[in-house]
Amino acid sequence: MKPVLAITRRLPADIEARANADYDVRINEGDKPLDRSAILALAEGADAVLVSVGDPIDAAFFDALPASVKIVATFSVGTDHIDLQAAARKGIVIGNTPGVLTDATADIAWLLMLGAARRASEGEAEIRTASWSGWRPTHLIGTQVTGKKLGIIGMGRIGQAVARRARGFDMEVHYYNRKRLSADLEFGATYHDSIDALLPHCQFLSLHCPSTAETRGMVDSSFLAKLPKGAILINTARGDVVNDGDVIAALKAGILAAAGLDVFAGEPNIAPEYRSLPNTFLLPHLGSATQETRTAMGTRALDNIDACLAGKDVPFPVGA
Known part of the structure; x- marks a missing residue:
């Protein structure tokens, strides 16, 4: 069985194709922001969660996060939407996408x-x-x-x-x-x-x-x-x-x-x-919005998830 990956927003087509090849993907098909409860429902039984800027990945999220989840990877460099201390207390690995934006x-x-x-x-x-x-x-x-x-x-x-x-x-x-x-x-x-x-x-x-x-x-x-x-x-x-x-x-x-x-x-x-x-x-938050950059971001996000679920060091970790 493939590991389960919950994804909160639609991703570039080639990144979704890679995710679907390696994981049992659950994705937010509507591509509108999800609230905390909806993200947690998507994450039920998942091994990893791939989130984006604006998602409420706060202390309450980590308190309720299913025990099956080992990593939360964010499709961003910034992590101000994530409570890193709460993640550390729960033992959840956090990965981001530096160096490509x-x-x-x-x-x-x-x-x-x-x-x-x-x-x-x-x-x-x-x-x-x-x-x-x-x-x-x-x-x-x-x-x-x-x-x-x-x-x-x-x-x-x-x-x-x-x-x-x-x-x-x-x-x-x-x-x-x-x-x-x-x-x-x-x-x-x-x-x-x-x-x-x-x-x-x-x-x-x-x-x-x-x-x-x-x-x-x-x-x-x-x-x-x-x-x-x-x-x-x-x-x-x-x-x-x-x-x-x-x-x-x-x-x-x-x-x-x-x-x-x-x-x-x-x-x-x-x-x-x-x-x-x-x-x-x-402008509507277009800073990283090129095909090349968004693909590179998705690649790094999936690299983080692949490494974590394989028991290896995450290439782009974020600490509290």
Whole structure:
């Protein structure tokens, strides 16, 4: 008999084919988010569970998880949707998918940066609604990206990839990270030993930090007040590092010229005022959404499950 694998969301076709070849798969065919009780029902009698961002894999989930489950693999790098301490108490292995999202997410950060700076949402809306009245000297004037100062919070793989791309735009890059990087990984960027020291240098600010107790709600009114007036905010990290009310107020007041956002607190139920603001460039969490990246993520998720159920070390483990 094949081991039983519960999967909470639909996956790329080649990943589903591999899963079906090796496992007795139970999958959420509807592909809409499941609540805790529905995921637990799917996991009844399973040997492994493959979850995704937004699934409520909290302490209550692990308390009720069937004893048959040995591993919870997540189709993500981030694990803020998983209570890692509760998993450790229950003896459940957790695996994630690091190292394969870097370029896709960095590309999206740059799409957001350019789109927000050059008022791309407003321009596209004029084309789609046939409301463009023609070229004129004062039409949709945005902010130039080339030669500006870019700040990066979180200089991990994705932050470094964003910094590398910034060199092609002759940007002056500044960054904050918990530890300073070696010179070969800084790409000429200037290190700041605190976020407060970084912020005055950020005409553009790109967030690449995890969601933690320290970072949740970090981007609030006092944070935004330390940026140069008219800065542009980019977020491809996690939605809850931003205080939505304060960012929306800053966008209305001109403290921020624009924001490019791919992630949101409570997504898909985002703060509705974002939709009505002309100076937002908004995407539905597309950071890793390329065929190559999603396939690589699925491969790593299944590699984690294969190894665990074979009694081997998981290649991409996550500890509490």
